[in-house]
Amino acid sequence: DGGITQSPKYLFRKEGQNVTLSCEQNLNHDAMYWYRQDPGQGLRLIYYSQIVNDFQKGDIAEGYSVSREKKESFPLTVTSAQKNPTAFYLCASSIDWDYGYTFGSGTRLTVV
């Protein structure tokens, strides 16, 4: 079955460490997105990519970095510059701008 996979489901990080969240899709979608969700809040866009080797900052890109070397993969790195990284991170993809997004099941990151 086609879908979008995020791993790991839960991630713990020590302060000052970088950590990379994986997002893989086999839907042949061109566009991919990363969102952050804090408890009781809506989703906020971190980065998005509409084509391989190209990506754009979203509303809250500071402290994060991404790459898009392959169509199927869009990893997100949470760097030590992100002051409050504890959150639920969601990856999504879409085939074109006017189609609905398909979301992964999310990664819950906790800084300890």
Add this chain to the structure above:
Amino acid sequence: DAKTTQPTSMDCAEGRAANLPCNHSTISGNEYVYWYRQIHSQGPQYIIHGLKNNETNEMASLIITEDRKSSTLILPHATLRDTAVYYCIVREYNAGNMLTFGGGTRLMVKP
């Protein structure tokens, strides 16, 4: 993108229709209305979208008023598994316009 206003929370009895309203009074002519839902600790799920005509699929119906300033998502026979946060989003017909998720409506379906 136009902003949307939704009630913070709603209750619905199991088996009854759930009618979730959304106000988007500043919507422009080329903006679509999208609905998503998010079950606790999962990724949001696409439900339906439309421009100006009413739409129906296997999950729900979307009723958009003639002036397009508001819409209603209808779950015809709500079940306990429909308990979720429902997001109403408007998005312009342009590449690069992202989905912006607000607070949504927390729907509680009760037995």
